[in-house]
Amino acid sequence: MAPKINHGEGRTRSSLSLIVLIGLCCFFYVLGAWQRSGFGKGDSIALQITKLAECTDIQNLNFETRHSGLGSLSDLGDSETKTFEPCDDHYTDYTPCQDQNRAMTYPQDNMIYRERHCPTDEEKLSCLIPAPKGYVAPFPWPKSRDYVPYANVPYKSLTVEKAVQNWVHHEGNVFRFPGGGTQFPQGADKYIDQLASVIPIDNGTVRTALDTGCGVASWGAYLFKKNVLAMSFAPRDSHEAQVQFALERGVPAVIGVLGSIELPYPSRAFDMAHCSRCLIPWGANDGVYMMEVDRVLRPGGYWVLSGPPINWKVNFQVWKCTKEDIEEEQR
Numbered sequence: 001m002a003p004k005i006n007h008g009e010g011r012t013r014s015s016l017s018l019i020v021l022i023g024l025c026c027f028f029y030v031l032g033a034w035q036r037s038g039f040g041k042g043d044s045i046a047l048q049i050t051k052l053a054e055c056t057d058i059q060n061l062n063f064e065t066r067h068s069g070l071g072s073l074s075d076l077g078d079s080e081t082k083t084f085e086p087c088d089d090h091y092t093d094y095t096p097c098q099d100q101n102r103a104m105t106y107p108q109d110n111m112i113y114r115e116r117h118c119p120t121d122e123e124k125l126s127c128l129i130p131a132p133k134g135y136v137a138p139f140p141w142p143k144s145r146d147y148v149p150y151a152n153v154p155y156k157s158l159t160v161e162k163a164v165q166n167w168v169h170h171e172g173n174v175f176r177f178p179g180g181g182t183q184f185p186q187g188a189d190k191y192i193d194q195l196a197s198v199i200p201i202d203n204g205t206v207r208t209a210l211d212t213g214c215g216v217a218s219w220g221a222y223l224f225k226k227n228v229l230a231m232s233f234a235p236r237d238s239h240e241a242q243v244q245f246a247l248e249r250g251v252p253a254v255i256g257v258l259g260s261i262e263l264p265y266p267s268r269a270f271d272m273a274h275c276s277r278c279l280i281p282w283g284a285n286d287g288v289y290m291m292e293v294d295r296v297l298r299p300g301g302y303w304v305l306s307g308p309p310i311n312w313k314v315n316f317q318v319w320k321c322t323k324e325d326i327e328e329e330q331r
Ligand SMILES: *[C@@H]1O[C@H](CO)[C@@H](O)[C@H](O)[C@H]1NC(C)=O
Pocket: 200, 203, 204, 205
């Protein structure tokens, strides 16, 4: 008998839970319908927030930082505000890790002296680098691609030194950058179009590029048009202020060289690397410079080396090199 009774009780229990389940379903259905009708509590909160946002004076927003896990900043050191005095005027162009006097204490082979050499703690300045006299806010892009206020980078040597190559002209109180370069006196646009005829620069295959020995970075400046983002670098050397010009123009650039240490970029970061007569001795040191370019190029990336045809049979006497030197360069 016992199993039978159990069976009966079981049936009663399951029909009871069925009723409860249906009841709950109905309850939540009605609740949902009620909220959706616009009178529910959730909805009224939403309406309230919408109303608040529409209103122009929101006064109760609190922008104080909320996390204090590490203690507030003032707990870290003494809470007095430190003020720094301006450095002497002759520090206008001071770049701590690219100081010419320090550089000259390092070996010149492999461009080691042109790499970053930073001051020791005792040598560090604790003053504010002053802007050049008369410094004004740079022009907004795209005007900045072509014009830089003279007062911001008051150095004319490139306008003379590279006059034929059309890098930069000095015109009154501005520098004008016609988009020329060593290998593209007729302008970067034309040059980039020539590259685009052999490399898929136009269709999104190349999106990032590295310009080694960039000059005033006109190549990078004009690649923006093709949706290519170029990082340019050049050393701080006799070509006065080249990277400074690039930065004032709003073109990404750093002071740097291919020397004895890796470039500060991760491997496979670039779709294209470019050297137009950039004076990097690609054949030297068992090809270590090429290996570094290979490291930062992604597989299938492009390396562009451009220069004029080496008409060495005519030129070697003028260049004061031996036939063997020129042959080596050609190789
Ligand atoms: C871009 O052009 C190159 C060369 O013609 C081709 O190999 C590549 O598939 C193209 N990429 C796209 C995204 O169209």
